[in-house]
Amino acid sequence: MANPLDFSGKTVLIVGGTSGIGNGIAHGFREQGAEVHVTGTRASANDYSPEDGSVLEGLTFHSLDVADRAALDAFAWPERLDVVVLCQGIARYNRDEFNREGWDAVMAVNLDSLLDCSNAVRPKLAESGGSLIIISSIGGYRGLIGNPAYGASKAAAISMVRSLSLAFAAEGIRVNGIAPGYVHTKINDAFLGNEKFRDATIANTPRGRLGLPQDMAGAALFLASPLADYVVGQTISVDGGLSVGN
Numbered sequence: 209m210a211n212p213l214d215f216s217g218k219t220v221l222i223v224g225g226t227s228g229i230g231n232g233i234a235h236g237f238r239e240q241g242a243e244v245h246v247t248g249t250r251a252s253a254n255d256y257s258p259e260d261g262s263v264l265e266g267l268t269f270h271s272l273d274v275a276d277r278a279a280l281d282a283f284a285w286p287e288r289l290d291v292v293v294l295c296q297g298i299a300r301y302n303r304d305e306f307n308r309e310g311w312d313a314v315m316a317v318n319l320d321s322l323l324d325c326s327n328a329v330r331p332k333l334a335e336s337g338g339s340l341i342i343i344s345s346i347g348g349y350r351g352l353i354g355n356p357a358y359g360a361s362k363a364a365a366i367s368m369v370r371s372l373s374l375a376f377a378a379e380g381i382r383v384n385g386i387a388p389g390y391v392h393t394k395i396n397d398a399f400l401g402n403e404k405f406r407d408a409t410i411a412n413t414p415r416g417r418l419g420l421p422q423d424m425a426g427a428a429l430f431l432a433s434p435l436a437d438y439v440v441g442q443t444i445s446v447d448g449g450l451s452v453g454n
Contacts, residue, residue: 226248226262234246236428246269247269290338297317297345300355305355338381343386343388346447383440384440389445412453415448
């Protein structure tokens with residue numbers, strides 16, 4: 209029996225794949241034989257450092273600011289796409305998301321660009337009978353006292369998975385999502401750096417640890433593989449069980 213997780217000959221694009229969860233997912237597909245492309249907002253791959261959680265060896269880098277619609281319109285997407293993972297995301301702190309400028313900035317990346325990117329890759333995924341995976345957050349299921357835009361955008365992303373799965377299914381495109389829990393990445397340092405918060409989070413997580421980017425890679429590989437051929441419109445929480453009791 210052929211290995212259903214062998215992605216040799218497949219082309220995968222991770223939008224927001226230069227660091228953190230996106231980078232972990234990118235290397236998960238690379239290790240399974242895929243040709244992997246990643247996008248990031250900096251000018252070149254040389255502007256990223258492994259110390260920041262950015263390991264770009266073996267990946268093809270493209271500079272793209274997904275909040276810039278003109279840049280999206282001009283972007284040269286890979287000629288073939290079998291799997292697209294939308295992992296772009298930002299958050300603002302110090303109550304900045306309560307201000308309209310902060311709200312708009314978060315929404316432009318975390319929500320608006322999801323639709324723009326989905327529409328852009330739709331024809332190529334239809335050609336390949338491919339898979340679209342949207343990364344949201346368990347924050348989309350709960351209130352976030354300091355991040356109303358982040359929470360709202362992730363809740364909308366979860367809803368978008370359901371809507372796009374219905375809209376794209378007739379073209380042979382499967383749309384699903386992943387809602388990560390608390391994952392040890394640079395973007396989460398703002399609150400996981402707080403020892404009291406970190407310890408409480410781990411104590412409330414049945415798995416007994418924080419998540420890692422490679423934990424999200426496992427879920428992405430499954431959703432993009434033939435093993436998930438009958439899985440459509442679902443967002444899988446990958447959070448070590450944190451949401452089960454909260």
